[in-house]
Amino acid sequence: xxxxxxxxxxxxxxxxxxxxxxSFSLLFxxxxxxxxxxxxxxTATDIEAIRALYGFDRPxxxxxxxxxxxxLSGDFGQSYYxxxxxxxxxxxxxxxxxxxxVCGISFALLTAIPLGVAAAMRPNSLIDRTALFLxxxxxxxxxxxxxxxxxxxFSIQLGWLPPSGSSTWRHFIMPTVVLGYYAMPAIMxxxxxxxxxxxxxxxxxxxRAKGASETRVMFKHALRNAVVPVVxxxxxxxxxxLGGSIVVESIFALHGAGYxxxxxxxxxxxxxxxxxxxxxxxxxxxxxxxxxxxxxxxDPRIRVG
Amino acid sequence: MSEPxxxxxxxxxxxxxxxxxxxxxxxxxxxxxxxxxxxxxxxSGSGKSLTSLAxxxxxxxxxxxxxxxxxxxxxDLRKQSPRAMRALRGDRMAMIFQEPMTSLNPAYTxxxxxxxxxxxxxxxxxxxxxxxxxxxxGKVGITAAESRLSQYPHQLSGGLRQRVMIAMALMCEPExxxxxxxxTALDVTIQAxxxxxxxxxxxxxxxxxxxxxxxxGVVARIADKVVVxxxxxxxxxxxxxxxxxxxxxxxxxxxxxCIPVPGKTRPGEHLGSIPGIVPSLIGHMDGCAFRSRCDxxxxxxxxxxxxxxxxxDHMYRCIHEVQPxxxx
Numbered sequence: 001x002x003x004x005x006x007x008x009x010x011x012x013x014x015x016x017x018x019x020x021x022x023s024f025s026l027l028f029x030x031x032x033x034x035x036x037x038x039x040x041x042x043t044a045t046d047i048e049a050i051r052a053l054y055g056f057d058r059p060x061x062x063x064x065x066x067x068x069x070x071x072l073s074g075d076f077g078q079s080y081y082x083x084x085x086x087x088x089x090x091x092x093x094x095x096x097x098x099x100x101x102v103c104g105i106s107f108a109l110l111t112a113i114p115l116g117v118a119a120a121m122r123p124n125s126l127i128d129r130t131a132l133f134l135x136x137x138x139x140x141x142x143x144x145x146x147x148x149x150x151x152x153x154f155s156i157q158l159g160w161l162p163p164s165g166s167s168t169w170r171h172f173i174m175p176t177v178v179l180g181y182y183a184m185p186a187i188m189x190x191x192x193x194x195x196x197x198x199x200x201x202x203x204x205x206x207x208r209a210k211g212a213s214e215t216r217v218m219f220k221h222a223l224r225n226a227v228v229p230v231v232x233x234x235x236x237x238x239x240x241x242l243g244g245s246i247v248v249e250s251i252f253a254l255h256g257a258g259y260x261x262x263x264x265x266x267x268x269x270x271x272x273x274x275x276x277x278x279x280x281x282x283x284x285x286x287x288x289x290x291x292x293x294x295x296x297x298x299d300p301r302i303r304v305g
Numbered sequence: 306m307s308e309p310x311x312x313x314x315x316x317x318x319x320x321x322x323x324x325x326x327x328x329x330x331x332x333x334x335x336x337x338x339x340x341x342x343x344x345x346x347x348x349s350g351s352g353k354s355l356t357s358l359a360x361x362x363x364x365x366x367x368x369x370x371x372x373x374x375x376x377x378x379x380x381d382l383r384k385q386s387p388r389a390m391r392a393l394r395g396d397r398m399a400m401i402f403q404e405p406m407t408s409l410n411p412a413y414t415x416x417x418x419x420x421x422x423x424x425x426x427x428x429x430x431x432x433x434x435x436x437x438x439x440x441x442x443g444k445v446g447i448t449a450a451e452s453r454l455s456q457y458p459h460q461l462s463g464g465l466r467q468r469v470m471i472a473m474a475l476m477c478e479p480e481x482x483x484x485x486x487x488x489t490a491l492d493v494t495i496q497a498x499x500x501x502x503x504x505x506x507x508x509x510x511x512x513x514x515x516x517x518x519x520x521x522g523v524v525a526r527i528a529d530k531v532v533v534x535x536x537x538x539x540x541x542x543x544x545x546x547x548x549x550x551x552x553x554x555x556x557x558x559x560x561x562x563c564i565p566v567p568g569k570t571r572p573g574e575h576l577g578s579i580p581g582i583v584p585s586l587i588g589h590m591d592g593c594a595f596r597s598r599c600d601x602x603x604x605x606x607x608x609x610x611x612x613x614x615x616x617x618d619h620m621y622r623c624i625h626e627v628q629p630x631x632x633x
Contacts, residue, residue: 202407208363209402210422210473211395224412299412300457 004296004303012289016282020071023277024064027270036268037080067274076275081267086275090257094279096166097249097256100175101241107180108187109234113227116191117218120199131192135185147178147251164253175252179245183237190233194226201225228295228302235291236284243280309336310480310513311360314374318355318537321367325587329355329368331537337530339480342507342514344524344545346560347534350583353517356534357483360515361400362390378480396426399474403486405467409458415442415469416454422476441472445502464495468502475506482507483515488523500527521564525549530618533557536583536594543619553613553621555599593623601625 027033034051035042042050051057055066070077076086119128154174155163165171198204199222207221246258257276264272296302318330330352337343345353359370362382375382377398385393394400402408410418419438423429429437435454442450445468458466467487474482484503488496504527507514518524524531528545533556541554552558562577570576581598584590593599596606605624614620 202402202404203410205363206402206408206470206473207410209361209394209400211391211393211425212421213391221410225410301411301459 001296001303005293008289008292012285015285019281019285020068020278021064023274023281024067026274026277028060033270036270071275071278077271079264079269079272081264081269081272086271089272090260090275090279093255093257093260096254097242097245097258100172100179100245100248100254100256101238103172103176104179104241104245105183105234105238107176108183108237111180112184112187113191113223113230116188117195117223119188119192120195121218123196128192131188135188138181138185141181143178143182143247144251146181147174147248150174150178151251166254166256171252171254175245175248175254178251179241179248183234183241186237187230187233190230191226194229195222198222198226224298228299231291231294231298232288235287239280239284239287242283308379309338309376310378311515312336312374312376313356313360314372316356316359316370316372316375318352318359318364319369319371321369322587327587328590329537329586330359331586331590333532333534333537333539335530335532335539335542337481337513337515339513340508340511341529342504342516342527343530343532344528345515345517345532345534346519346521346524348519348583350536350586351534352537353534354485357400357485357515357517360481361394361398361483362387363394363400392426395422395474395479396477397479398481398483399477399479401467401470401474401482401484401487403489405463405470405490408470409466411458414455414457415461419454419469419473419476422473426477437476438472441475442469444475444506445469445472446498447472463491464499467491467495467499471499471503471506475510478510479512481513481515483517485517486519487516489518489520496523503527521560533560536590537586538594538622539620540595540623541619541621543616543621547616547619551615551619553615553619553627554595554623555601555625556595557621 032047034047034054034056037054038047038050055063058066067077074087076090078084079086079089082089115131115134119131122128151163151174154161161173162168162171163174195218204217204221207217212221243258243261245256246262248254249256249259250262257279261273261276261280263269264276292302313336314334315332316330316334317328317332320327320329333352333356335343345356347353355364355368358364359372360375360377360382362385364370372383377393380393382390382393409415413421416435416438419441420431420434423434423437438454439450442453447453447465447468453461453469458469461469471487487503488499491499500523503514503516506512516523516527524545530542531545531548532542533540533548533554535556541548541552541557548557549561552561556579559577559579563579565576579598584594584597591609592607593602593610596602599606603624610622610624612620612622613626
């Protein structure tokens with residue numbers, strides 16, 4: 001298990017460096033950064049001055065090394081637009097995004113897994129049909145529309161929940177539901193399919209022959225084997241929620257990192273975009289790494305790899 | 306001692322299907338005492354595995370099971386609640402399956418799975434359950450039992466896994482053990498070892514054992530009683546001696562012709578085979594189910610077949626009292 005962990009950790013670090021190189025190159029792929037900062041009416045000398053000021057005239061690898069060492073110590077440079085350190089800017093927004101992501105994935109897992117298990121226990125029953133209906137709805141409804149419907153019903157008509165902002169926990173209820181409901185169908189269907197397959201396995205019959213109760217058979221013997229692909233999927237969706245919850249963040253005016261990324265792209269605020277891309281990729285890498293560890297714990301056959 | 310552990314009378318199992326009801330088991334009876342080994346013999350689809358699952362109460366919910374009598378140690382199994390059946394399963398009756406490679410849960414250690422079998426039925430702590438697991442692993446001939454406890458099924462060979470399955474079935478010292486083709490999936494050399502092990506343990510622990518198999522060679526070695534099933538029916542049953550020395554039913558005789566006899570069967574000689582396939586069991590069936598494949602079939606085989614008895618327990622189902630050409 002230790003070897004497995006170290007191997008995966010080594011891989012994760014390699015991927016991180018590759019991603020950092022890519023996200024740094026973005027700065028140059030997007031055109032000349034100096035003229036972007038200088039603005040449309042700048043003269044050639046202004047642009048040259050800016051180029052020298054920001055160090056864009058140095059060799060690419062020197063700039064990358066400079067940026068990387070800064071990033072490693074948490075310094076991502078200055079935001080062109082806000083004229084403040086990118087790290088301070090992101091730290092503020094990231095806490096909102098992370099809270100929303102954790103709530104969203106928890107909501108998705110807590111509804112999807114029990115529903116998937118229940119559906120697999122009685123295929124084609126009422127509960128199975130209901131679960132299918134709910135998941136098709138979740139898959140088909142665009143987040144922005146569902147979010148607006150929730151606002152109309154719960155904020156405007158009933159007046160129970162605040163429509164926007166992020167100051168109290170009540171502000172997070174509707175965004176959590178919208179974000180979680182989007183991730184729920186895939187997890188639910190995967191849980192159901194996995195359970196159906198596992199329930200036909202010989203070792204399930206063995207567990208019953210031992211005299212284990214149905215609940216024990218389901219949750220101890222079956223779920224642990226069925227949930228391995230679900231963990232991998234949930235990790236990817238968690239990464240997605242942290243990086244790509246832009247739509248949900250804008251509807252509910254939760255100023256999180258996703259929203260910041262979207263704004264910064266529009267403003268050509270490259271240091272911020274670079275830092276955010278690196279951080280979002282890091283989320284994916286960390287969650288994939290964690291899901292590998294969880295899966296190795298769940299299924300001993302994976303540990304050999 | 307003389308009171309049977311298991312008494313089955315007129316057991317039927319029906320499976321509703323789109324094309325009609327499949328009568329998988331059509332009225333079988335047998336009984337079994339402590340210390341006895343009963344072999345159920347028959348080819349695939351004859352209903353022998355379903356019969357053993359029915360006794361354990363492990364049939365799928367879609368199947369309908371009826372019996373005039375299904376008594377286990379004086380308990381009427383037909384009237385037990387699912388919870389009561391659960392309490393019996395793994396404790397007083399246990400089962401070993403055909404596929405050792407897939408019958409153990411890949412996610413848990415051997416130790417966890419062995420200990421679970423005991424802890425589901427006895428209020429014992431981990432240490433005690435662990436000690437019992439080590440004891441039984443030793444009993445089924447696994448060396449270094451203590452270090453095996455922390456291994457996972459994928460780290461063991463098929464023979465070892467089947468030994469673990471046997472140990473697991475014996476954790477609570479059951480009165481009845483059902484082994485459903487326990488050696489079919491194993492290497493020939495391992496088959497003999499596992500069979501001997503089962504036979505020895507059965508004697509040592511004085512259990513009643515049902516061994517489901519299609520291998521008459523296996524039967525000859527360990528059976529006290531034999532039930533021969535064909536198309537969901539018992540076509541012949543009796544003591545092992547009667548079945549092997551004076552087989553009456555053409556199907557039993559056909560099966561016996563399929564085994565080579567050391568010293569008698571010459572190399573290159575054709576072994577017997579039974580032509581044809583088992584008839585469809587969907588819908589109602591008249592007469593002898595075997596008549597389409599029987600070489601002594603007559604017109605009369607299509608009507609009711611008498612149940613004939615010779616001696617105390619020997620019974621068979623055939624219109625011929627004595628087979629043409631058979632030693633009487």
